[in-house]
Amino acid sequence: MGHPGAGPTERTPLRVPTSPSRRGLSPQPALRQVMAQFATGVTVLTAGGADPHGMTANAFSSVSLDPPLVLCCVAKAARMHSSIVAAGSFAVNILASDQQAVSKYFADWKRPDGLAQFDAVSWTPGGKTGAPLFTGALAWLECELAQVVEGGDHSVFLGRVVATGRGAGEDALIFYSGGYHDVEGRAA
Numbered sequence: 001m002g003h004p005g006a007g008p009t010e011r012t013p014l015r016v017p018t019s020p021s022r023r024g025l026s027p028q029p030a031l032r033q034v035m036a037q038f039a040t041g042v043t044v045l046t047a048g049g050a051d052p053h054g055m056t057a058n059a060f061s062s063v064s065l066d067p068p069l070v071l072c073c074v075a076k077a078a079r080m081h082s083s084i085v086a087a088g089s090f091a092v093n094i095l096a097s098d099q100q101a102v103s104k105y106f107a108d109w110k111r112p113d114g115l116a117q118f119d120a121v122s123w124t125p126g127g128k129t130g131a132p133l134f135t136g137a138l139a140w141l142e143c144e145l146a147q148v149v150e151g152g153d154h155s156v157f158l159g160r161v162v163a164t165g166r167g168a169g170e171d172a173l174i175f176y177s178g179g180y181h182d183v184e185g186r187a188a
Helices: 028-035 079-087 100-107 114-120
Strands: 043-047 053-057 060-065 068-075 089-094 123-125 132-134 139-151 154-166 172-176 179-183
Touching: 043 068, 043 079, 043 100, 043 132, 053 068, 053 079, 053 100, 053 114, 068 079, 068 089, 068 139, 079 089, 079 139, 089 132, 089 154, 100 172, 132 139
Parallel strands: none
Antiparallel strands: 043 053, 043 089, 060 068, 068 154, 089 139, 123 132, 139 154, 172 179
């Protein structure tokens, strides 16, 4: 079958679908859909110092017990990136199931800058880093920046854990398939 205006001997060329990257489109939406199927805990990264900042993040993981190392991934364009680099340290607040509003707040780019953004939550400064540690969090870690690894449009911040703490809560806040879920703290 030809296209409109084609003569009787002209044919419409067969079009083979090409990958999004070959068409100049970002494969990111497909990647986001796939990654949404991986359930993650929800954290808020914080940095103290001269440029304090907080950011909701689920790209966080334990790396090593000896030495104690964790990692978090932060977009190079994010305000949090420069705050961690400037402070040379960061904290990880692991959120409890009742802290969904905290997660949403620190994901909103319209919140105030600097220390004023922390007026919306109850917190104390970390004893080792000065980074805000949230009241009601399941747990928190303070980390000294050990290494920065390039990771595309993100940096992977490797942190040496210098202090930890655990809150009284038991139920975790989980992000899965584009929404929040809670998980009871007992094993099946």
